[in-house]
Amino acid sequence: MAGMRQGEILDNTYQIVEELGDGGGGVVYKAIHIRLKKYVAVKMVKENVAGLINTRAEADILKNLKHEYLPQVYDFFQIDRKVYTVMDFIPGRSLEQYLKKGVRFRQKQIIIWARQLCEALSYLHHQDPPIIHSDIKPANIMITPQGNICLIDFNISFGAEGQMGGMSSGYASPEQVMSMTSTYMPKDASGKIIVDTRSDIYSLGATLYHMVTGRKPAGDPKDIIPLDEYDLDYSDTLLAIINKAMQPNVRYRYQSVDDMLKDLMSIQKLDPKYKRQKRMEALSTYLCLGGILICLAASFAGFRLMGAEKALAYRDKVESGKQYVTAGEYDAACRMFDEAIGMDGEEVSAYYEKMYALSLMDEPGQVLSLAQKLTSDRQLNERLKEGSLLANVYYMAGNACFQQEDYGEAVEYYRKSLENRSDDPECYRDLAIALARQDDLEGAQAVLTQARDNGLTSADTALVEGELALCRKDLTTAIRKFTETVEASDDDYVRQRAFFLCARTYQEAGNLDDMIGWLENGRDTYGLPQAHTFYTMLGDAYALKGQQGTAQSDTFFQKAKACYEQLTDSGLASLQVWYNLAMVRQSLGEYEEARDVLEQLMAEYPEDYRAPMRMAILECEVENGKDAALRDYGDVAEYYEKAAKLYEQDRVDGKTDPQMQQLEGIMRQLYDGKWLVKEE
Amino acid sequence: MTLGSLLFFGGIGGAVFFLIVMIVWKIVLHGKRRELMKELKDKYMVS
Structure with a gap:
């Protein structure tokens, strides 16, 4: 291709001043715009490259490019099959000139220029269609008087396939170089090698390689001396970025210039020291968070375990209390139940067992107080219902009222108990007796019939019938029925009641001797702890007999005293027993x-x-x-x-x-x- | 003290301990990172 002479005028506008350089894509001249009197750079595109120029639209796109690190393209024309590009004239020297002089750049400078090149390339690559420079090399990088770069001589060819014009050996990517084997090059469906924006990344890497090593990379990637074989005064991080940009296989190269720019912008974060610091931070965070999580898990497990331990301790207390009840140690039992209630006031079993213990202790007032607490508290009431204990609570409350001779209230409680459990024959029995004590004989008889229907035993039936006879003042029948009960019943509680009732009936009949006989029989049948009431009644009967003023009065008073003293000595004496003891001693x-x-x-x-x-x-x-x-x-x-x-x-x-x-x-x-x- | 309460209160105490350690360690590391960033800034001359 023939060059242009100094003074030659192109397109009647540009007068050639001098030749600036001869590159792969064409020859660049310094020219002056005749009318504007302004220096411009005119590039005469080589003929083989010019053949690739197809449309005027491409030229228009190039003219519209405007970037800080790119020269402005002003004109684009064709004269006699020669294509010319007119652009900004960039004063200063090219990077190649500095490198040829053996100038070694500091790391900071290289990073700044690398970023600027990336920004310029990013601008080109983001055009639609992308513009591929295809000839990035030190000669095409101008260093302006301000110290910035200007990427000149970008190619006039677009697209992403085929051979690109203007490539330079050593800087051209393998896929641009036809002499390279194409076995690991990316190809399209038709088998053509794909040349895309990543080729520019390779060229940029090669340019940076030249800057850090001072040597142009070999044309064949296989011959390129790896950066780590040089003794370079640059950080491994920068070399790693260059190395990645220069990967012969595009798959291992930066996939976009933006990725490379991102690494350059945060190059300090790629430093091994920084990475080590981050690793240490992450590790310590994970360790602490792990520790916190483990501790919280342990705490949660402990919370669950505490609940289980509390429930276990509660059950232990209740069980201990029940054992005390069995042993007749009711005070100790109540203490255990109170401790259990202190542990969990929402659980009902301790309340229930305490109520049972109190009923055995003949403490009707406390039984009723507890029953009212249990039945008035909605939550406790629900739990009693769930455990089928509510009927028993009402039954015990009824018994307490019965004991206090409040038969009206007892009837109410028995009825409530039967509302919750309608097949309890004993409750029917006691309801019938309570009604009888209220002189409601018809009602008592009706309930007795219901009791029989629900399986009331003959002994219990006889007890109720005895009560009914007693209410009718039919003492003979009452004694007979109570005797039947004592003989037929295998329930100690019922038998004891029959014993007392029989004794009371004899007392009512004025027959103190038979009354004493029955009570002595009851006393001998049951032990003192179980039958202390026999001792009380028997003491009273002996005292009454003594008060009759017979010759044997002292003997009966002595017997009464013996009964009372047994009770006081065993701690089972009521206040009345103490008064009776004083009275008997006085009588003696x-x-x-x-x-x-x-x-x-x-x-x-x-x-x-x-x-x-x-x-x-x-x-x-x-x-x-x-x-x-x-x-x-x-x-x-x-x-x-x-x-x-x-x-x-x-x-x-x-x-x-x-x-x-x-x-x-x-x-x-x-x-x-x-x-x-x-x-x- | 039961095993459950030991685990519960120990767990809470341990979690608080680790939290405090993490906060203190984060503060220490933050200082170290600031120094490192200064060093790296000098190394790479990044503005």
Whole structure:
């Protein structure tokens, strides 16, 4: 191709000043725009490349390109089959000139220029269609006086296939170089080698290779000396980026110039030290998070385990309480149940077992209080229903009311129990008895019929019939029925009830001897812990017999005393038993012992008028036994005053105590007889 | 103290401990990273 002469005018516009260089794609001249008086660069495209130019539209696209690191293309024309491109004249030197002088650039400079080249290429590659420079090399990179790069001589050919014009050996990608084997080159469906934007990435890598090594890469990739074989004063990270850009196989190369730019922009983050730091941060974070997760998991497991342990401890307490109940140690049992309730107040089994223990302890007031708590609390009530215990709770409450002789309330509770469990014959039995005690004999009879229908035993039936007979004052029938019950029943509770009822019936009939006989029989049948009520009743019966004033009175008082003392010694005595013991001792003339008991009761129950009342009667009897001259009723008056004061406070329901009335009569006599003088 | 409560309270205590360690370690690493970034900035002269 013939060159142009200095002064030659092209297209009547551009006058050639000098030749700037001869590249793979064509010869570049410095020219002056005649009218604008401005230097431009005119590139005369080589003929073999010019043949690739097809349309005017491509030229228009090139003219529209505008980028900081690209020269502006002004014109594009064809004269005599020669194609010319007119663009900005870039003052300064090309990178090649610096490299030929052996200038070694600092890492910082290389990175800055590499980024600028990437930005320029990214701009070209993002055009539609993408523009492939195809001839990136030091000679086509101008260093402006400002220190920036300008990528010149970009090719006029578009597209992504076939041979590209203007390539330079050493910088051209393998897929551009026909001499290279094409076995691992990307091909399209027709088998043609695909040359795309990645070729520019290779060329850029090769240019950077030249910059860092000072040597142009070999034309054949196989002959290129790997960067790590040089003793270079550049970071491994930069060399790794160059190495990746220069991969002969496009699959291992950067897939876009943007990827390469991204690595260059964050090159410090690719540094091994930075990566090590990040790894350490991630590792420590994962370790700590792992530790936290394990601890939280342990905490959660502990929470679940705590629940299970609490439930187990609760069950243990309840079971211990039940064992105490079996052993008759009700106070210890109640303590266990209270501890269980303290652990879980929403669980009902401890409440229920405590209620049962209290019912065995003959504490009807506490049983009722607990029953009201259980039945009024919606949650506890529901749980009792779930456990089929509600009927039993109502039944025990009914028994407690029955024990307190509140038969109306007992009937209500028994009915509620039957609402929850309608096939309980024992509940029917006790309901019938409660109705009988209320003198509702018809109702009792009707319930008895229902009880029989629900399988009430003959012994239980006889018990109810005995109660009915007792209400009708048919004492003979009552005794017969209770006797039948004692003989037929195998339930100790029912038999004991029959024993008591039989004894009561005999008492009502005025037959104290048979009453004592029955009670002695009951006492001998059952042990003291199980049958302390027999001892109480028997003591009372002996005392009554003693009060009849027969020759054997002292013997009966002694027997009564023995019964009461057995109860007091075993801790099973009620308050009334203590008073009865004092009275019996008084009847036997054992005044000191009687006084001890009463003083003890006064100390323990300072609000109870009965102890000072009995003490006044006792002291009066003691004084009565002395000679008239020696009598001093001062203590009697003192105890009386105390008892009278407490008695007034106690009489809220208006009931009168015959013994107190008796004492008041005695006091009147003492004042009337001038044994005592009233203080004004 | 039961095993359950030991696990529960120990777990919470351990989690708090690890959290504190993580926060302290993060602060230490943040300082180290800042120093490293300064060093890398000098190395690569990245603006």
